[in-house]
Every structure is written in C-alpha cells, then in structure tokens.
Amino acid sequence: MTTELTEARLLEVWETGSGQEPPARALLLGALADGPEPAVPVADRTLGDLNALLLDLRESCFGTALLCATDCPRCEERLDVTVTTHELRALRPTDTARDRQPTGTLHADGRQVAYRALTGGDLLAVDPAAPDARRTLLARCVVDTEPAAADGPGDEVLEAVAERLAALDPGADTAVPLTCPYCHHTWSAAFDLAGYLWTEVEAYARRLLHEVHLLARVYGWTEADVLGVSPARRQYYLEVAVG
Numbered sequence: 001m002t003t004e005l006t007e008a009r010l011l012e013v014w015e016t017g018s019g020q021e022p023p024a025r026a027l028l029l030g031a032l033a034d035g036p037e038p039a040v041p042v043a044d045r046t047l048g049d050l051n052a053l054l055l056d057l058r059e060s061c062f063g064t065a066l067l068c069a070t071d072c073p074r075c076e077e078r079l080d081v082t083v084t085t086h087e088l089r090a091l092r093p094t095d096t097a098r099d100r101q102p103t104g105t106l107h108a109d110g111r112q113v114a115y116r117a118l119t120g121g122d123l124l125a126v127d128p129a130a131p132d133a134r135r136t137l138l139a140r141c142v143v144d145t146e147p148a149a150a151d152g153p154g155d156e157v158l159e160a161v162a163e164r165l166a167a168l169d170p171g172a173d174t175a176v177p178l179t180c181p182y183c184h185h186t187w188s189a190a191f192d193l194a195g196y197l198w199t200e201v202e203a204y205a206r207r208l209l210h211e212v213h214l215l216a217r218v219y220g221w222t223e224a225d226v227l228g229v230s231p232a233r234r235q236y237y238l239e240v241a242v243g
C-alpha cells in the first residue's frame with residue numbers, strides 16, 4: 001500500500017462502484033490499493049497483478065483470514081472454510097515487481113503469434129453475456145501475428161493462446177483446493193476475490209454511514225466531523241450517545 005488508506009477513501013470507492021459491474025468494482029478496489037501514481041494503470045495490469053493488489057487491500061483493511069461457506073459437491077454437506085491471503089498468494093505466486101505486461105510467443109496455424117495476459121481492462125471492455133465473449137477476450141490477448149491473418153486471429157491461434165494464459169499469469173487463477181472433512185472428496189473451488197472484497201467494503205461502508213447518521217443526529221456533527229474522529233473514539237461516543 002503506497003498511500004494511507006482512509007475511511008473517507010473507502011467510502012468514496014464504495015459510492016463510485018455501487019452502480020457498477022463487477023469488473024469495474026475490481027478495478028476501483030485495485031486502484032485504491034495501488035496508490036495515486038502507479039507505474040502501470042490498474043486497467044492494464046494482468047489479472048494476477050490485480051489479484052495481488054486486492055490481497056494487499058484485504059490485508060490492510062480487514063486482515064488475512066477470509067471466511068467462506070461452500071457445499072461439498074459430492075456429499076453436499078455445508079462447509080465453513082477459512083482461507084488466508086497468504087495461502088492465496090502462495091498458490092500461484094505473481095511477480096508484482098514487474099512494471100510491464102508479461103508476454104509470450106507461440107506457433108499456430110502456420111504463424112508466429114505474440115500474446116499477452118488478460119487484464120482487468122479486458123474484462124471491463126467485453127460484455128460477459130455476449131455470445132462471442134470468450135473469443136473476443138482471447139483476441140485481445142493476441143498482440144501480433146506473422147504473417148498477419150486478414151480476418152484477425154483464427155480459432156486455432158486463439159485456442160493455442162488460451163492454453164498458455166495460465167502459465168503466463170498464474171496469479172489470475174484464485175481457485176482454492178478443498179478437502180471435505182466428511183467424505184474426503186477433494187476439489188478446486190472457484191473463489192471470487194474481488195466479489196468477496198466488494199461485499200466486505202459494502203458492509204463496512206454501510207456500518208460507517210450508520211454511525212455517521214447516529215452521531216450527526218445526537219451531536220449535530222457533519223459527516224466530515226464524524227470521519228475525523230478515530231474509530232476508537234467514535235466507538236466511545238456511540239456508546240454514550242446511543243446507550
């Protein structure tokens with residue numbers, strides 16, 4: 001975290017992202033963790049880099065333990081699972097020190113193809129409900145083909161790129177390995193890091209606004225007055241004011 005994270009900034013991000021789609025929210029949260037003058041615009045960071053930023057933000061705002069509930073796909077028992085940010089980082093480490101996109105080259109369809117990893121900006125630009133969404137996303141990862149294809153990269157090229165994206169940007173995948181304590185089934189569960197963090201930011205913002213409301217009503221403070229008081233002092237005022 002390069003800048004001090006304030007409650008007011010968290011509230012701003014929540015307000016801006018409230019009416020937006022998940023990819024836009026993920027970028028807002030990533031930008032919050034990245035600070036005001038990032039080396040690479042947050043939308044141009046790979047999904048692995050973006051996830052690393054989200055893990056930074058999670059740790060500084062809410063700590064390292066993420067509590068999740070899921071159902072075992074075999075015995076259907078309800079499981080309460082605690083995943084830590086350290087585990088998520090260690091699963092598929094990302095080199096966050098890099099200041100440019102990782103790229104690769106491959107041969108497919110008689111061409112030499114240069115490709116890059118997917119970014120948060122790609123997810124923002126492509127409607128996930130569109131019938132050709134996957135194809136459009138993969139085509140955005142193709143930087144160059146030699147010789148060039150008149151109609152853009154074909155399916156053979158796109159599938160070859162798709163196969164290599166996980167190796168190029170391992171941190172893009174946040175699936176968590178789980179073992180059911182009841183039937184011992186093991187599987188990999190998709191984990192929506194940005195969605196999880198957004199839900200927490202939303203709950204935090206709503207609680208904070210409720211505190212502003214209570215203290216403004218009792219003491220006649222403005223929102224800025226309330227947010228200018230440290231959380232510990234605010235808790236004291238709330239206790240004596242509301243009883």
Ligand SMILES: [Zn+2]
Binds near residue numbers: 073076077184185
């Ligand atoms: Zn089970």
